[in-house]
Amino acid sequence: MYKTLASIAAALSFSWAALAAPTVEMQTSAGTIIIELDSAKAPKTVQNFVQYAKEGFYDGTVFHRVIPGFMIQGGGFTPAMEQKSASRTVENEAKNGLKNQRWTIAMARTGDPHSASAQFFINHQDNAALNYPGSDGWGYAVFGKVTQGTEVVDRIAKVPTGMRGRYENVPLEAVVIQSVKILPEKK
Secondary structure, eight states: OOOSSSHHHHTTOOOHHHHHHOEEEEEEEEEEEEHHEEEETHHHHHHHHHHHTTTTTTTEEEEEEEETTTTEEESSSSOOOOOOOOOOOOOOGGGGGGOOOEEEEOOOOOOOOOOOOOEEEESOOOOOOTTTTTTTTTTOEEEEEEOOOHHHHHHTTTTTTETTEEEEEEEEEEOOEEEEEEOOOOO
């Protein structure tokens, strides 16, 4: 007989976190962005993002690639444009039905569809070409949407950019992600 709800959850091999829709507060040097994550449609991606947030991985990183009318990308570089080493990757969940629409957040990756680790981007317009199946048969996994702070995303998208070493579209003045915190559930 099961004694607690936690033991039932463990026995059924699912996480209570997957039942909730976590909300994160992203404090940036340009303002605050509130993002509702979709753990029902992208459970592995949300779990990965939340774990990086809880570890403090994003604190002090920057939006290192900014293209107005396309997206703002962050979560992997320091203000000195040194790439942080991300310890794990996540399976591509782009088949989840969520679309790369304006204000959604998705995982950044290399040409390997399952290479997403910590870096993410916020779509600054509808980017249908990034949806599953995409040109490579996979697309980019959307896992949430901005619910507050769209004006902050717009502000970031408008910053002057240029080359920094071998990197293009880098803000000339760093837009720092000061913290990413999981907000308590609303009751």
